[in-house]
Amino acid sequence: MSPQVLKHPGLNLGPAHGKDDVAAESMMFGFWVFLMSDAILFGMVFATYVTSVQATAGGPGTHALYDLKSAFIETLLLLASSFTFGMASLALKYKHSKSRLIGWMILTLLLGMVFLGFELHDFSSMFAKGGVPSRSGFLSAFFDLVPLHGLHVAGGCLWLICLAGQILRYGLDTGTKLGIMRLALFWHFLDIIWIAIFSVVYLGGLT
């Protein structure tokens, strides 16, 4: 185990990265604080969902709308993307070749986009069964929570593309390194939110 205290959440670059490691401290702390604020945002949306889940107003409910298999596949996709992002972080920290780093990033991006594809497919099949957000308080709450997470993932994908662009343009300078590290926090954080979503929404809804 390395003796030094970890400076910030997420994979620390370590002293081998010199000034980038120093610059990371307040930047990563700041981003982590933002994520905590975001966590409260999700918490409130979860609270809305939990207290609205019975408010179907005669419309379709959880059993009629949710698809366990699809939720399971989405979970695996996100989990895999968390792992591939971890590999990208390692490639950054241990200064592997740029192409290896970008390779892991592209893999993560693909997993994220497939996840979004599955999610959109879920939504459209819910729409087909009459599960539109304006149908009931329950569906409104659902379409607040799950697409909010989806929007975050979409934002993460866009950020991933921009970071790849920055790497190609500037190489691995302080800016891109800190960008990848922040996005890593963001990505893993979204995976944690997803754990809550599949447990509360899908599994809880299908018991």
Next chain:
Amino acid sequence: MSIAGLFEHPLGRLGLDSLPFWKMLEHPTRSDIVNGIIATGAASVVVLGALGLIVVLTRYRLWRVLWSEWLTSPDHKKIGIMYVVIAFVMLARALIEAGLMRAQQAYGLGGGFLSPDHFAQLFSTHGTIMIFFMAMPFLTGVINYVMPLQIGARDVSFPVLNSVSLGLTAAGAALVMVSLVLGKFSTGGWFGYPPYTEATFSPGVGPDYWIWALTLGSLGSTFTGINFAVTVYKERAPGMKLMRMPLFTWTALCTSILMIFAMPPLTVATAQLALDRYLGFHYFTNALGGNMMHFANLFWLFGHPEVYILILPAFGVYSEVISTFSGKVLYGYRSLVMATMTIAILSFTVWLHHFFTMGQSANINAVFGIASMLIGIPTGVKIYDWMLTMFRGRVRFTVPMVYSIGFILLFVLGGMSGILLANPTVDYQVHNTVFLVAHFHNMAVPGLLFGMIAAYHFWFPKAFGFRLNERWGLVAALCWIFGFMLAFFPLYVLGLMGLPRRTVAYTEPSYVPLEWVAFLGALLILTALASLLWQLWVSIKQRDENRVFAGDPWDGRSLEWSNSAPPPEYNFAVIPEVKGRDAFTMSKEGGTAYQRPDTYQDIELPKNSALGPVIAALGFALAFGLVWHIWWMVILSFLAAVAALILRGFARNTTRIVTAHEVRQQHLRWIDAVATATAIARADENKPANEGLAQHASDGVVP
């Protein structure tokens, strides 16, 4: 929607009937004419004010200065000043509205002169502005200016983000101002409770103005909170341990933490209301499983911590002011820090007391009632600490001190009425009466506003290099204090007599005398505002007699007084080494203040960035488009904002260097000025002799 559909109504819902005088021209009834004239007058003030500003800027060729020295500047000091300017502009508007409301109530027996709709707009904008666009910018500005100086930092952690936060707040404030000219603001109160604010009952643009102004403001505040908290944690000068920080910095930290955690529920509530209104969702509707009480719950999950976001920095200001003008170490520093943190945490456990009457079980009411009363304990601790700080000190009755003493006296009364209201059974009796209005104004005006005005007087010489006129400051302070008492003490009685809040008119003649007393109070408060403006004018005229370039006009105790007034853009030529609490007093007593260092170093500063004003403009356009359903504008400004953020990610070389040579020159110029300045005794601190250098602290002070 097709592409062509986007342009089908290029101005969305905007039309001639959005103008404030249109209705008056269409239906010239007496009431419509009176209300139309008032609304048109207000709109003309906004339009003429904006035009006047443009003319002045062009006439004196200030556009470039405004852009490169102010709007794009990442300097926390300039950003702080701009926040305070926004706060004063908005304060003026909201106070005039308050005066209008009090006038209406004074004439309100059986009618009055305002239409109910107009009156509802007035109290909605008054509340929204005072909380989100007066109080928040004011305290954010003061913290921005003072906190980095107090902890010995060069700037906040994320200077460009700071400028973006300012831009978002300014965009929100601008949106509220535009609502005076185009369309009508919400009539749903500052908390915009649904279902009244749903599309069914309020189909106009009012609630949309409210939603998007709040969204912009709260986004800005969240980023500000993050920025401040990280700054306090990561940018402190060597030796500045947490328990050595000045109390104002402590309250700034707690307030920022509250901002970080309390803004999300508001964002959720307003976003859900927007989804209801725009896309037909059912969060808070009456039909199809919506539940309006969700909104109350979410809103007050934000709203109660918000109260402490507002009050804590003021507590910090009072701590600094009382300690400085009593010439004593702050009594019970540790207990004040503990009390601040306790209040910050307890503030998250009491939100339900805003809706005791909703219909939940008595046990829940009891739990939240007890939690609410508990907050009285740490607040009481603070009051005693401040009193004991003054005890046996040589108290100087300067303007900030007068505000502080007024605060202590009045705030205790307000706190007492708060303890009453924390009892659910009492709350049921006075719920929705003006008793409550009296209570929260009693907390907000002497608590927050006096604190902020005291801070303005206290730190003004630091920011601009000259002192404010003392006599007019005193006039304003006394007008504020007595005006407040006249305006709000009658409301306690009226509330107990049963006058409901937000009523445009009443039929009970016995209300009239007290309403008139309150109206006189409002006039006195408007006089206070005028005195403040006049004081600023006089002080600028007399600035050369009141210069304090040496930087320490009040015999200050913390690091912000240890450099020139105004400070250089990098704050400190040499980052100070902190050895204890009241760092500057320690170095003055130890004879280590005003040293000439042997060497100077290059200082790295962030370059100016246009991101802040660009985001402000795009945020405003986005919100304006959303309010008026101008979809092409919404889409374009959203895409442009995303593009701006992406481009910012590609920006490199975002810092510049101030060379050691320049630093040395500036620093020596100041040190030389200090050397030639005359140190003055405290008795002379309001005379032109005060050049900003204090006689040795222990000389004239009872220990």
Next chain:
Amino acid sequence: MSEQVSTVDETTERREEERREFHSYVWGIGLALLLTVVPFGLVHWIHGIPRFSLLVVIGAFALVQMLVHFRFFLHIGFKQKREDLHLILFSALLLTIMVAGTVWIMASLATRMVLPAQP
């Protein structure tokens, strides 16, 4: 010579660290997979468990999986700087107060007002 030795040491040390961190990610995904598959399996295949106990089990698995993610993906442990840990614990506290409070209040309201919103 001693300098060379130390760089060699450093490289091996770094390689060692890399191996360890790689394994940490592998452990992370392994545990996370397990903690995902079990509750999905319970809901999909096993019938007849009382709804409440099933919910408790799902919740427990979710909580543990979140901790696994925190530990192995976000690298948060007890070696963290103090402010990081404070922040996480404080956020968790507030999240609990706000979410639990909301559910408590709204559920009470729902029972008393006979709204269809009991969780």
